[in-house]
Amino acid sequence: MRRISIDKTEPGVVLGKTIYTDSFDVLLHKGVVLTKDYIIRLKARGYTTIYVDDVETADVVIKDPISDKIRTMATKDIHKVYKITQASLVKIEADTTDAVIKSINTPKFKNAFQHNPIFIHLCNNLNHFLEGIMSQDVLSGLNSIKSFDNYTYEHSVDTAVISTIIAKRLMLSQDKLKQVAVGEFLHDIGKIFIDEKIINKPGKLTPEEFETVKLHPVYGYELLKDVEQIGSVAAHIPYQHHERQDGRGYPRGLTGTNKLDMGLLKFREGDRLIMLAEIAAIADFYDACISDRPYRKGLSPDLVYELIKTGSGVQFNKELVDCFLSVVPKYPVGYEMRVKSGEYKDYTGIVASVNPQRLSVPKILLLNDDQKKKIKPIEVDLGSYARVLEIECFS
Ligand SMILES: [Fe+2]
Ligand SMILES: [Fe+2]
Structure with missing residues (x-):
């Protein structure tokens, strides 16, 4: 099997991995022979890369880090949690940051969120996700098939996969692994409180628009901070995933110690980064950079690997980067x-x-x-x- 750009795909090739719709139902099963019409439709839906089976690469095994079943379950749940939260947003008519935060914290909005069966389902299924990851010590690749519409949800699962494997390598407890997974699943949920036109803008953001986007960690934290099933530590993953070691990140410009925090994993709220969010910062950067977006092609994984090495000690926690490099391959299988x-x-x-x-x-x-x-x-x-x-x- 191999990974191939949709632009280079010729009719007659055999699909190597099942492709799902943006609501995560099967669109095309693996084994289907692609026709010209299928290829046109996949392009129209914003799929940029697919997997194909051919004779030359028949011996190449592209191992998924999690099964299709678990990936679909997680992406479907994350998608639904976004949608139900977006639906209850209609009543929020606030345009200043403080007003949005106030609206998020109204008991009615919070209750609707935390008691929603979909959200509860997502939390209850964390163990299945972790079981899917448990047998793996390293990644051979991420292998999600992203489109314009499913990007946010597939990206959330992929960052959770990378972060969980790092956390597992560090031998963190099952509780911490759960916090990593749920914090990553919802790390960008704050984006739903920002104008969709800015979030989905195909071109470069203006400085003002970028300032608005920089509020998504704050909104995510405000939504999740006192939700019982999430817990305060996991809520800090969305809050801190864009912070940097050197204090030049956002939203608060926190600094890191560049060391593993094995003994101090008890959470301390304050002006210091927590390790679970430092893991998320690396995983988020990696997956966002290698993924194709409507306004740019994804960077090659070996280049992003080098960028993370360059950012070690400055942008990313130095000791965590060493751990990342020991579980993520520079050249993923199938590329x-x-x-x-x-x-x-x-x-x-x-x-x-x-x-x-x-x-x-x-x-x-x-x-x-x-x-x-x-x-x-x-x-x-x-x-x-x-x-x-x-x-x-x-x-
Ligand atoms: Fe983010
Ligand atoms: Fe992200």
């Missing part, structure tokens, strides 16, 4: 890649597998030569290759 140097320079192919012990040197499968001509596939294990062979992902 298209190009050789940058050596005897296979400019040959292209895909990332075939990753070694959990050496995540940055995968096995690759070369499928085209430097003239873009198809070749008999050549497998190269970068971990045991005699010379240095540099590669980069592309899409």
Whole structure:
């Protein structure tokens, strides 16, 4: 199986992973042969990348971090929680920050939120999500199929997947893992209190619009802070996920210690970042950067990996970045890649597998030569290759 841009998809290819609608019902089952019409419709719905099965990549196994069933259940619940909260918003007619916060905190609005069966269902199903993650020590890729409409919900699940695997590597308790998962599922929920036209603006935001968007962590926190099923710690994940170690983040400009907080996990409200939110900051940045958006293509995962390394100690908690680099591969399985140097320079192919012990040197499968001509596939294990062979992902 391989990952392929919808723009390069030709009729006749076999779909490798099921595609769901924006309300998470099946749109096209895996195994379906794509026609020209299907491809046009997928493009129209804003799908930018799909997975296909073909003979050349039949041996490439793209392992999902969570099953389709659990992913669909989580995305569906998050989607519904957003929708029901948005629906009860009609009664909020406030345009200043303080007025919005006051409206969020009215008992009627809060009660409607926390007693909603969908929200309760989301909280009750956290264990299923965690069970799905438990068997994994490292990621081989995220593999969600995002569209313009499902982005927010798939992004929320993907950030929860990365964060939970990091938290698991740090051997945090089951309670902490639950806080990580629910805090990540709802980390951007504050965006529903901001004008949709700004949130969905396809172009660059004006400075004023950006100031408005920067309020979403505050609104998310105000919504969740005293909700019993969430708890104060998890509510600080939405609140702090855009803060930075150097104090140049938002909304409060908190600073971090660049150290793991293994002994001090008891929550202290104050002017200091909590580790669960520092984990979220890395996961959120990674997933947001690699994802395609209506106004820009996603960056390649190896580039984002390097950006996170560069941000270590400045933007992101240094010791957590080290942990992130030990669980997320530089080149995820299934991605298209190009050789940058050596005897296979400019040959292209895909990332075939990753070694959990050496995540940055995968096995690759070369499928085209430097003239873009198809070749008999050549497998190269970068971990045991005699010379240095540099590669980069592309899409
Ligand atoms: Fe955010
Ligand atoms: Fe986000």
